[in-house]
Amino acid sequence: MKKIQLILALPFIISSCQKKSDYSKLTYNQKANELIQQLLINDSCNCVMEISDMPMIKTSMVENPRFDIRKEIVKKLHLKSKEQLDSLENISKSFILDTVFLKRKSITIIKRDSITISNIIKDHGRELIKKCPNGVLSFTKPILYEEGRIALVDAKVAFFSCLSSPLKIYNYRNEKWVSNDN
Incomplete structure (x- = not known):
């Protein structure tokens, strides 16, 4: 009798686990888009750089291999381990930017492959400046923690700064993302 109950309960348990995983990805995407939307509105920016397919950690390691971003994130978010960070970053890989919001707010997405040094040198960046007079914001895929109540993001003005932003x-x-300047 117990074997039959276990066999009947097994599909329910497996399907419950799958639903929780899907829910967390949907929640992540919604919260991450809310954060990016708020940052774009607060900055009154009219252009955003296409978000890289690479997660934040990999992007940082390519741009600055000497800087241990994993250690920095574990410290900033007070995580227990780098494995916990890997789990959070893994969810961020599924991020999809809400382009409907961007179109509604007349925010232009600048394709990464359309920006090359030779193109900028040819016209001295005039075309980009004409298209994006308020600059171009660049984001990495945010890392969300504490069920979407805490977010870590690397957001900066693209092309116009050699300095890395923290x-x-x-x-x-209260239904808003508030900067934690510490």
Whole structure:
């Protein structure tokens, strides 16, 4: 009798696990888009750089291999281990930018492959400046923690700064993302 109950319960348990995984990816995508939308609105920016397919950690390791971003993120988010960070970053791989919002707000997406040094040198960046007079914001895929209540994102003005911006932490309070400047 117990074997039959176990066999009947097994499909339910397996399907419950799958639903939770899908839910967390949907929640991640919604919260990450809310954060990016708020940052774009607060910055009154009219252009955003196409978000790289690479996660934040890999992007940082390519741009600055000497900087241990994994250690920095574990410290900033007070994570227990780098394995916990791997799990959070794995969810961020499924991020899809809400282009409907961008179109509604007349925010232009600048394709990464359309920007090359030779193109900028040819016209001295005039075309980009004409298209994006307020600059171009560049984002990495945010890392969300504490069920989407804490976010870490690397957001900066693209092309116009050689300096790396610090990773910013945001807390979700009262239906808004608030910068945690510490």
